[in-house]
Amino acid sequence: MTLLFDTHTHLDSYQFDEDRDEVIQRAKDAGVHMLLNIGFNRETIPTTIALAEQYEFIYAAVGWHPVDSINMLPEDLEWIEHLCAHEKVVAIGEIGLDYHWDTSPKDVQQRVFREQIRLARKVGKRIVIHNRDAHEDVVRILQEENAADVGGVMHCYSGSWETAKRCLDMNFYISFGGPVTFQNARVPKEVLKQVPLDRLLIETDAPYLAPHPYRGKRNESSYVSLVAETAAELLGKTVEEIGAITTENGKKCFGIV
Numbered sequence: 001m002t003l004l005f006d007t008h009t010h011l012d013s014y015q016f017d018e019d020r021d022e023v024i025q026r027a028k029d030a031g032v033h034m035l036l037n038i039g040f041n042r043e044t045i046p047t048t049i050a051l052a053e054q055y056e057f058i059y060a061a062v063g064w065h066p067v068d069s070i071n072m073l074p075e076d077l078e079w080i081e082h083l084c085a086h087e088k089v090v091a092i093g094e095i096g097l098d099y100h101w102d103t104s105p106k107d108v109q110q111r112v113f114r115e116q117i118r119l120a121r122k123v124g125k126r127i128v129i130h131n132r133d134a135h136e137d138v139v140r141i142l143q144e145e146n147a148a149d150v151g152g153v154m155h156c157y158s159g160s161w162e163t164a165k166r167c168l169d170m171n172f173y174i175s176f177g178g179p180v181t182f183q184n185a186r187v188p189k190e191v192l193k194q195v196p197l198d199r200l201l202i203e204t205d206a207p208y209l210a211p212h213p214y215r216g217k218r219n220e221s222s223y224v225s226l227v228a229e230t231a232a233e234l235l236g237k238t239v240e241e242i243g244a245i246t247t248e249n250g251k252k253c254f255g256i257v
């Protein structure tokens with residue numbers, strides 16, 4: 001049996017309201033024995049915590065998404081800090097920069113990103129990074145804020161190998177999701193092949209970014225097996241080996257014993 005760790009998913013999303021328990025059961029049936037659910041704003045943080053409390057194999061990350069930066073109040077940051085003491089909360093995230101959607105101005109995104117890196121260093125948690133069209137600023141801020149002290153995950157990585165190297169140097173793991181399975185995903189496939197095996201993670205980002213052949217459909221955590229298959233093909237390994245390697249990496253990354 002292949003064991004898999006989906007290190008980034010949003011199973012609390014409303015897209016799963018009709019069939020959440022079945023979706024979670026399908027993930028288990030597909031060998032997913034660990035999940036990290038990400039809560040990223042005032043609505044999804046409580047639902048993420050609830051899911052982690054309900055299911056033994058579901059862990060939680062809590063943070064404030066860059067798209068929502070404009071709405072983060074000082075008490076929200078205190079709330080996140082408070083939740084970091086929860087036994088199932090293993091990381092702060094997803095945090096970062098998103099220059100694709102301009103719902104929050106860049107300067108506000110950057111301030112909120114910095115505040116959460118500082119919080120992570122204060123409480124000693126890993127960070128889960130969301131980066132869309134902002135590679136240079138993300139890496140620069142990680143450097144300026146000494147994010148290497150905590151490290152974390154570059155979630156659904158889509159950048160160049162050059163940028164990946166700089167993130168690896170700062171103690172980050174590189175995580176690949178559905179897009180790496182797309183036939184035209186030349187760059188992500190090349191980057192995956194170069195990432196050191198002990199820094200490789202896989203994820204779904206469900207309900208978004210479904211892998212081939214479900215592209216454009218609702219994604220779910222069981223599909224992380226398709227990401228594992230692509231990684232196995234690219235690296236000349238079995239799916240079982242990829243599952244074991246990425247599970248071990250995920251546990252080490254998030255301090256799960």
Ligand code: NI
Binds near residue numbers: 008010038094205
């Ligand atoms: Ni996400």
